[in-house]
């Protein structure tokens with residue numbers, strides 16, 4: 200009789216190559232996703248030491264962080280030049296490194312191109328029970344299909360390229376259980392914002408969070424990817440959601456996913472990964488889904504969450520003195536006063552996109568609110584950036600692009616866009632943005648930019664009213 | 676990697692909590708293809724203030740940085756460790772770190788010392804006027820005023836820092852174990868190989 204184990208422990212155990220006496224393990228990495236920003240120095244390191252990529256077949260490279268989201272080809276089908284010289288250099292480096300080291304590569308103009316965390320699951324490259332790494336902190340995203348996925352730094356990228364392994368300490372386990380049914384207008388994004396507000400930005404430090412409960416089970420894969428994407432914003436090393444029929448239905452038939460008899464064997468294995476009854480987690484947090492409202496951030500940490508019906512908190516209301524200082528600083532940066540109603544905050548910019556919320560369901564949710572309405576006059580810049588070429592084409596087939604364009608929003612090419620200020624899409628200093636991305640840090644969307652994190656439906660609502668708005672009022 | 680055993684010198688008393696990697700090195704500095712020179716972008720937003728700590732003459736080239744809880748949270752960019760290293764920082768002292776940051780720090784020869792808030796408060800006082808001494812071998816932080824704080828560190832990380840070891844060469848010694856793992860994986864879960 201083996202001891203009951205959690206989903207995390209099962210995946211961990213299945214990947215141990217070597218166990219050191221201090222508990223550190225050499226862990227085999229099943230999938231390595233590579234993008235242009237965190238890889239050039241790693242490839243340079245391999246070249247300098249004469250090393251090769253151990254498993255090019257398990258490595259997939261796609262540019263996303265600094266590709267412009269405007270047209271990439273001219274009328275004649277030629278690639279348009281990238282004006283920023285540093286972006287151009289990083290993209291050129293990946294374009295050369297991928298074939299040089301024999302790894303799979305999706306070009307910036309390929310139909311499958313997109314944000315690495317959208318592309319992985321969409322191509323069936325990311326699989327349940329797999330260990331997945333990428334030099335980007337939102338790699339936790341792939342936990343939405345039940346993969347143990349985490350962000351790594353460039354030295355680790357080089358390490359994985361060279362050895363297909365990582366030396367890791369086992370994490371502690373944490374269960375975040377969301378029970379019940381969410382109300383109308385409440386999306387996966389609101390659930391994860393609410394969770395982050397509840398556990399705090401360091402609430403999951405040292406842990407891998409498994410999201411469980413009926414509210415999580417009820418989510419689509421798109422919603423689960425949104426949840427797991429932001430595990431890192433609660434300080435966790437990774438997020439996980441047990442694979443189930445929803446997961447299998449999503450993955451079946453995707454290009455890199457197992458086929459035929461292999462598929463059946465894979466599903467049988469994936470089913471065995473669910474946390475055993477009687478397992479214990481190091482930490483458990485239980486949340487009632489009925490308590491979750493459409494949510495919005497007011498500060499510069501993703502834990503600074505209030506319901507849209509709430510007000511900007513008074514820094515003095517926090518028990519912790521260092522949080523009081525941080526909150527006061529945040530409010531000064533954000534240009535907000537304690538006691539202001541969130542719904543009175545006007546926004547000049549709207550960003551619908553990022554690996555958190557750029558999948559087809561997100562596009563649909565935003566379009567449903569926008570349909571038949573117009574962008575508010577005070578909104579200067581409103582862009583919708585699908586997460587991949589496939590999402591883009593699906594949305595266009597459903598006519599969603601027309602809905603956005605007719606309302607005065609821009610419909611762009613896939614990429615990270617305004618999630619981080621690395622490409623031409625930036626929020627001007629001192630201006631506010633209702634953004635579906637995952638980070639509201641100082642300067643994240645551009646120097647001096649003020650970010651309010653929201654769901655796609657809430658961003659759409661803000662686009663039509665010109666201020667942070669309770670989307671439920673537009674759903675009547 | 677330069678081995679690290681004893682570090683003595685002025686410590687920058689930053690003290691802030693939740694210093695994220697965007698603060699340590701803003702995103703526009705990520706657009707490089709090399710590791711050098713990143714210290715110029717370190718703490719750019721804080722250094723926009725002419726009176727900032729980092730550019731005061733007494734803290735120029737200081738090898739130690741003192742911070743609050745959850746240092747290095749946010750984006751996993753290793754550029755944060757490169758920027759600190761390029762700025763001359765060899766040791767960070769804080770009550771806690773993001774997991775990714777502390778791993779990146781060690782890989783780049785920077786020691787992340789964990790001490791309780793009370794010790795941090797005391798070191799912040801000392802750092803205002805006097806140097807601090809960090810000894811990795813004995814796992815202690817000491818001051819000229821007889822303060823002595825001991826810290827814990829994972830033994831493997833300690834060895835890597837002390838010997839200035841590169842992790843890839845270490846792992847390559849386990850090549851046979853990796854070969855064996857791959858064989859078993861192919862036998863037990865052949866469908867794990869990408870279908871195309």
Ligand code: SF4
Nearest residue numbers: 337553554615618619
């Ligand atoms: S969309 Fe943002 S968080 Fe996601 S991969 Fe791109 S930069 Fe990272």
